[in-house]
Amino acid sequence: MPLRDAAEDIGRVIREGLLHPVFQPILDFRAQAYLGFEALIRGPASSPLHRPDQLFAAARSAGLAGALEQACREASLRAFARLGLPGRLFLNVTPGCLLDDRLMNGATCHLLNDLGIAANRVVIELTENQQITDLPGMHEGLLHFRRRGFQIAIDDLGEGFANLRMWSEVRPEFVKIDKHFIHGIADDRMKYHFVRAMQDLAEICHASIVAEGIERCKDFVFARDLGIACAQGFFVARPATSPDRHLSPIVVEALAQKQLALSPAGSRMATAMNLLRPVTPAPSHATNESVMARFEADGELDVLPVVRGDVPVGLINRHTLFERFARPFQRELFGRANCTQIMDHAPLVVDQQATAQELAMMLALAPKHHLFDGFIITGEGKYLGVGSSHDLMAMITEMQISAARYANPLTQLPGNVPINEHIDRMLAADKSFVVAYLDVDNFKPYNDTYGYRRGDDVIQLLGRLICQTVNQGIDFVGHIGGDDFFVAFQSADWEARCWNIVDRFAKAMQPMAAANGLGGDGYMAENRKGELVFQAWPTLSVGAVRVHPGQCDSHREVAAAVAVAKKEAKKAARRVPGEAPSGCVFVERRRSGQADDSWSAAGLLTPCRKPAAAGPPSEGYRRDASSNPRVPPEERSGGTTRERTKT
Template identity: 40%
Template sequence: MKPLTLAAVHGERSILSLIASGALDMHFQPIVELHDGRIHGHEALVRGPRGTPWESPDALFAAARRQGVEIELEIACVKAAVRRWAAHRQPGRLFVNVSARALVEAFCQLSAHECASVLRSHGLAPSSVVLELTEHEHVRDFGPLLGAAQAVHSAGMGLALDDFGDGRSSLRLWAELKPDIVKIDKYFAKGVATHGAKLQTLRALLQIAEVFDTTMVAEGLETPEDLKVVRDLGIALGQGYLIGRPAHAPAGRADEAACEVLRSRDIAVLPELRRVAHRGFTAARFIIDAPSVAPSTTHDELIQRFHADEGLHAVAIVEDGCPVGLLNRQQVLDRYTKPYFKELYGRRPCTLFANLTPLLVDMHTGVEELTAILTSEDQRYLADGFIITENGRYRGLGTGEQLVRAVTELRIEAARHANPLTFLPGNIPISDHIGRLLASGCDFVACYGDLNHFKPFNDHYGYWRGDEMIRLAARAFVTHCDPRRDFVGHVGGDDFVVLFQSEDWMDRCQHIIESFNERALALFDPQALAAGGIEAEDRHGVLRFFPCTTLSIGALRVRPGIFTDPDAVASAAASAKRIAKARACGLHVVDSGEDGGAAA
């Protein structure tokens, strides 16, 4: 090979000179099977000559674009990758990057049969080579590209779509090209262990991949936590610095840090997506198409309007399209039947006794602002209802009953996913996590925590301090659990669930109990602390003494093959909790493989 001089690098035809001299260097980065850690293949990554301005691929291709030889450089890179890969005689597949333009150009020069013959001449089976389509944002004419994709498959090679989801990708391209593999942009895998939105996006892409019968690759895996989450989601292949960095020679196995994660039977604690209270829910859902009246309408005319429409709970007073008042049906009828009202006020305008400061709600108002109405000082909306507007103009009426019912239903639904007091996962995520633990076949410990004598405390000091007690319990659980291995959920009220994979779970439970019991004392007044508790009514209304609030935990060791239903695990853990409370022992442990339990 003729050496490349620095003078040649800076020459007018320097990129073509570089190609002709064979100075392109190839590195290989491993791609692994996430279910067992085996090497699936390697991606070939070009490097320019060391010590030159083109050592990095970005600089190399930038120079090629300036000189108008970008496609020539791409095709040269594919040829260099095939030659170097064939020389290593490494098992697995070779992934090679190629732009849409270069792919179309290549198959204008070679037929599918000729392309397959070239690969075989290097000792490579066409099925061992995957062409990664890059820069697909430039595709304007799908016809030639679809023809090239068909040629790739006819040659027996695989086709991959690279960097899907980077903001320039096309779902249409995925659907029409029907690639064998789609590599998801590294943005979605990076930090997925702590970002619920990224997790949900990957889940959605997995569903799309299933529809199109496509294998997914998660790129950008750099931490054990992200790798574990991606593995548990069921994504088939992974690539990133944690698995292996680009190197001159292909890797025989993934790096040990990645292998350790992939060998582990522990499951990831998936991040929960904070469910903003139904962003699509607005006051527009409440609109009752109710007629309005003018400010000059008399009480006599108003009575006739109400008699003509028995379902009209109120009527808005509107002037020039804008609401200026509200009249409640029942109040108008009650006033009209009083002695002499008809004679004195029947022909007087209805604004005389109207609510001239009604509650006005724009139809685009979200549920968070609607919820605030429930706690406002002016509660007349419960009887009168409220007026719904759009840009200040009258659109219709809403009732207080509608508002209360809708907000309550939304809160109940949200609480099934995350408790509104502690923001910990609720019943549905708890059941989902138990199901994943059971499916993994690993040992784990399901703990059910409950506060002793909480109701008397709540009744005695009020729910504000009661809420603080519950938040204190939540902090104790979260503080002493490993967020990477242990799942903390809030069933509701003063009931908590912890699903431990940490081997030192018993010590963690003791720390949780001790921490809570000590800090909970600060919520009692000095008199109660001196007495060791409070006097309050029990569930039967009898006044008696209750000790200061403490925490009990029932722990269930779950062995593989004992349970198949998450509800059965939760029920057994709750039974252990009841024993802990009855014995006032703090922690009671039950082994699912034994009939009895042990108190600790």
């Protein structure tokens, strides 16, 4: 658009009031209501200036950016007052406009008075779309507005280094995290740690974090459980001329979820989607000359996918093309020819859900040129983007470093550090949950008799059984070390799942016994004194503790409590008379009125008896021994809890 036309069009938009504010709600997680609304501007409908990026680009080219900003603020304030929207109004302001006479001369305050909007309901949201050259002047402007009751927010934290400096200089009341770090945070360990660091800084600075760009329910729940104050994005609500003041049913349902979202710092599997780089493909009818122009225009472009419709059919390598066209007369002869003549007709194509390990295996088995070309990533057979072998190697290296630091090398399950972090997250969130300590009985004599390799097989088997039995969306599985495992349950049927693990482990040991050429209830082996004695096959003991809000202050208290429950479970498994050991689940239950520090007091730890018929607990399985028909009358004593051990 020529400069004269841009100035004329922007002037007309401002004079005739052709700006249309829309408002996007910002949700306060703690209040479970809207904190306020961000004002966004749209230009004249059905015109090139409708989109705000084009509108402001035209205003800058015409030298009318300041006048347009002032008109946008006035239109937003009037629309906000006319609609009677509750809460705060977030107004976008570039740092350079803070000292603009049109903003500093009191006209905005007069307009607020006329509209009946208190200054403390307005949040000046500083956007980072221009370099800050006058830092003292910006401080002066911020002080001016803070004295009048306005609050300050900075936008798109993480988009660039400048807004990190702005945070330290401005000390805003609100900090908006760029949507890049929020989208996919529930699945991305790196984004999780970035945002958690930002949240820690916000707490130190007494600022409230706003997570922008939330589009998925799982990211919404994860942001809530991370302790972030506010949420904004299409999942919460889309911008609207007259926004709804009530939360949508889907948001209400997400807020009502009791379970705490699991941290992605655990053992989530990286996939090809983590490596995706969007590259606009070449259509199959494109000429070699147009492909060459693409490579010449973009020095970072190494490969160019070729698609027919939305299905990938080939891949063109930059160096192969340049080498071919460097020969005499090749460009003149073949420049107008179809690009399918020079493309690789059999590129490596992978689905977005392919794991990093699967990708590494595919590249190892594929022809060597795929190491340089990389691979095409698809979703349901449709082209999505490309991935490089270099990025794959970097991701696998990072995964290996992370595994060496935090995961158990035998099972690759989270080790002690992420276990402790997860317990502390649960405690900080004031959530009720159950912790279970799983330990293999009679493991040492089995390991000593048949060797560490078969002992490792037992440990890996148990790890797989636990992961298959829990709800991996809400239940956290960790490997403490050796034959000791940990589960933090949020599943309502946690007790049935514990018994399921015990039963499946007992059944899985039978073929292992057969593989050793033995059968029955055990085997003969030497004890520590060198005596040949009967040893029972390994079984599983589970000690479980219910943790309610306010009962524990740290993971250390929880670990101590569940360790005591595990010891009692092993004792209960040994003292079942006349029966072959087959496992035990032991639940710690506190009596009402018991002191908090008496975790191991007599009577508080109670074995959990399983009925003869396998299955989940029901009303027929009485927990109180005083009313349990399975317990003889002489064993029923008032106030003593005795529960089922496997029979």
